[in-house]
Amino acid sequence: MQGKQPRLRDQVRAVIRVNHYSIRTEKTYWYWIRYFIRFHQMKHPRDMGPPEVNEFLTWLAVHRNVAAATQAQALNSLVFLYDKVFGTPLGEIGDVVRAKKPRKLPVVLTHDEAMRIINHLSEPDKLIASLMYGSGLRVTEACRLRIKDLDFQQQVITVRDGKGAKDRTTLLPATLIEPLQNHVESIRKAWQQRSEEFLHPVSMPFALARKYPGASRSLAWQWLFSSPVLCTDNLGNVSRHHRHISSVQRSVRGAAKAVGIHKPASCHTFRHTFATELLKRGNDIRTVQDLLGHADLRTTQIYTHVLGQGFAGVRSPLG
Structure with missing residues (x-):
């Protein structure tokens, strides 16, 4: 009898640690993966693909008004999930509305x-x-x-x-x-x-x-x-x-x-x-x-x- 499939979070954690990613990267990737799942009404990522990723990233840009770097971070997290964890690269996700929130100059002290x-x-x-x-x-x-x-x-x-x-x-x-x-x-x-x-x-x-x-x-x-x-x-x-x-x-x-x-x-x-x-x-x-x-x-x-x-x-x- 085949063993029970590990929870998604445990799968993500295992792959991240095998690849020697930092704990902060682990937390960031899991944040966006969980956000993606919740956005699609708790649908499992294995049952989704490029169209759902496109929809999520576009929503972040249009409705959440995130910075371009934040949108890229979300995409990187999902690319990692499909490529490294599932072993099925995401492939072409189509035209995504790109975040255009300008990057602010950093705060500097004297x-x-x-x-x-x-x-x-x-x-x-x-x-x-x-x-x-x-x-x-x-x-x-x-x-x-x-x-x-x-x-x-x-x-x-x-x-x-x-x-x-x-x-x-x-x-x-x-x-x-x-x-x-x-x-x-x-x-x-x-x-x-x-x-x-x-x-x-x-x-x-x-x-x-x-x-x-x-x-x-x-x-x-x-x-x-x-x-x-x-x-x-x-x-x-x-x-x-x-x-x-x-x-x-x-x-x-x-x-x-x-x-x-x-x-x-x-x-x-x-x-x-x-x-x-x-x-x-x-x-x-x-x-x-x-x-x-x-x-x-x-x-x-x-x-x-x-x-x-x-x-x-x-x-x-x-x-």
């Missing part, structure tokens, strides 16, 4: 505004925000740093498994070397003394826990910013995870409000500000692209529009 927010934060969020501004890290990337990712000698930070599952290196600001070294030293002392927080291993990516069984308890693999709460996976294994992203986001929003910043500042605003400050100071746009980890130069070029008259350090021939 250097003074960024420092006012940072200086209002308590540790470890102050150090995390400093890395987002000083190194151009996404909040996810900053929270997921491990001790081994810092190279104080070369003043380089290695970002592992960033957006698009890519690694890259970026700047380690000279002003952060001493506070980061002190922070690492405090972790090292607690680790050597086998403090209560180190009784459990740190969570490890993919199959590395099996490949390097001792790594999860080694100093090099310790989170730079650990969560104060232990986590338990589906198998009942207890481990220590990194600081939760939403916790940092709340702290930054609260600090911006407290110091009187009336712009809609968020964690990602520090990354935008990093990019515009580098361009304003005459740095080459391709170097900024590499530091940010942008696959397409056009993504980086949006910051030249933010600069207005400065336009990435270029001056008019009239002066």
